Amino acid sequence: VYRYILGRLVQALVSLFVVSMVVFALVRLSGDPIQIMAPPEASEKDIAAMRAHLGLDRPWTVQYWRFATLALQGDFGQSIRFRRPARDLILERYGATLELGGLAVLIVIAVAIPVGVYAAVARGSKLDYAARAFAAFGQAMPPFWLGLLLVLIFGVLLHLLPTSGRGTPLHIVLPGITLGWFAVAGLMRLTRSSMLDVLGSEYVKLARIKGLRERQVIWKHAFKNAALPVVTFGALLFVALLNGSIITETVFSWPGLGLLVIEAVDSRDYPIVQGVVLCLSAMYIGINLVVDVLYAYLNPKIRYSA
């Protein structure tokens, strides 16, 4: 077990290292931030001086070493555009993103799993058809369209909810639903199909023959075994939700990480792009690692094959 975990840990560190190199190279390959920032009055000499001041004239290897060593200490450098520590900007915006992602996660858990399970149990019923229609509809509908539709109905026509921004608890309702909607549909479909697989198995039939209550059969025996793919998909989905959504944040002008990254990409703000990508990648890799370890714990076959 320990060898397995150690192996996965080393893989995670290598992945993080590769990500840091890729993001470092990509933002530089996309062009020179000074060319965007410098006003028309700036001469070539001025531009060169500015580049030197920001350390962008040094060899890539030197720049990478500096970036990597500082990043290990949680310092992503100064935002080229805002002249503030990139870490501060990321942390400031991450609060808003966590808030939005948190609500989306709650909506997903509360809706997708129970509906998915009961749609499988009552296969062919009206609930099942309704759930499948909802899932198809949810996955087909683009978030920007859904967001604008919700804004039109609840903000413009009914005047019940704010159309954009962040401030009161009401402001989060529409972006939360928009962000969670797609995930609900996906997780619900997966839960349903996973449950269908196990509901026909012998041990579930045996549980019923033994006279166990239906609720126990479903939740204790069937769902527990159906949960493995759901946990994997759910974990990655939750990280995605917690990492925000550029589209939802743009539609609702939600001042989170998504909007920050879009602006940073537009202005080639290296430190912010690097900082955000590294943080999000670390989160993904970390969650993957936890899921891998949990898998090994839950399913011994995986441990041995590793």
Next chain:
Amino acid sequence: MPAAIARRTFLARTGAAAAAALAAPLAVPSRAAAQTDRLTVALGQWGTETSLPWRNTQAEKPLWDHVFDPLIQRDFKTFAGRPGLATEWKPSNELRTWTFKLRPGVMFHEGYGEMTAEDLKFTVEQSFKPDAIGGSAYFFRNNLDRIEIPEKHTLVMHFKSRQWIVPSLFSQYVGYQNALSRKYVEAVGEQKAALHPIGTGPYRHVEGKQGDYHRFEAVPNHWRKPPVFKELVIRRISEPATRMAGLRSGEIDITQVFGDFLEQAQKAGFRIHENVNAAQYWVILAGQTTPDREDYCPACPWVGEPGNAKSLENARKVRQALNLAVNKQAIRNGLWKGKGSETPYSYYYYPFHKGYSAEWKVPPHDPERARKLLAEAGQAGGFEVRVNPYVQLVAQDGPDVMEAVALDWEKIGLKVRRAPEATSSFGPKGRMRKTGKTFSVYGAPPFDEPVAAWERVLTAKSAFNLLLDGAYDVEVEAAMREMDADKRAKLSHDLGQKLWEGYHGVQLGTRAITWATTRKVGAWQTLAYTVAETNYEYIAAAG
């Protein structure tokens, strides 16, 4: 079975929480209810959000201009300079020295004392910091010799050479040099001062969140113009459809609208405020640059070989054909919804400029003649051009306009390749003249004199090529060197004439900038010819 109970409890609780969140709007009224003394403005973008003159750009003006008073105000209608914080300004020593007399008794917000020449000197001198790359920092760094303060309200700036452009740098909208409180910036540091600016303007910054909103309060009895609305909130909403929804729900009072959103706002009964002739539109025909640049293309039909009169004349005919092929009326009606005009212009030459000519008419739509001209130039079969339909601050409808132009060019036999690329990567390529000879739509803002713009975008040394490079360096330099305003106007007129006759860009007309406002907003004295939201203190309440 404690585990099973816990799971059920968990599911029940999370379900209840989600249901509560979904039902919340039914129980709590929206805060969208409009407040009569609050004005909420939604902006699509606001640049770097910094108010410091040595770090900001034009994009920040709609966010911060009302926190400050410019030294030189502008006349709403004529754009001419009027006394602001400076009661007078005059040159001496053959325009090497500029003296500004400052208005006494003007106070900084939050008790930071009276604004004096010391504050202004401090502000200007920040341009010498190594990381000062905004505003007019480069101008001061390269040209300013020293500053003297003979008395509390007099600022004397000595320059290394003769400079007629100095007042422009301290003027409303075009200039950047808002007076900052030295005491404040030194006390709190640059970073905090950038996010919570202290000025002397009609609105005081109260609080804000970067990337989200900023809130301001009216300064009672402000010396220049006490605002009617006691509170001003400026929100950043990048998506135009969301801005429109905010307007319709009553959360927003003012927002810029164009294209279909303008039509929607009109249909919904919102007031439309219009700034006519604010942005001159033309298509930049890349390739007209100097031989040392990658974009240089003497073989391109619209450029021609230098020194070869026949080739240059043919290229001029091709450029004229590209102008005549475009149906400007269709752009004005279909895309600008009637909010554009055929007001004559030469590039950057506005009607308020000395030497302006009403003869500089926008070329008509004449595809037949365009085809003839192409044939005369030996291009009867057409040729291939590359265009970038992209959004710019000064031409937010760039993609639609570029597409309209491309469709018209295709009708006269050109093969148009669309190569969409965002400003973030296309802008720097334009600066380096490495666009791959790609055409794009541009909306020109006004400068105090057209030659001030030409120096930035029309010479071999210019930062950008927004029309052509190099061909008129001598003329631009001569006009910049001329210190007599009337003689300079004559030189500018002559060059304006040459540029217009040369068809160097494809003139499309002048677009009005339009804002939709709710019923609580009355008259608004926006500054003529400007494309951004400013002058919030000059907004009257409706009724």
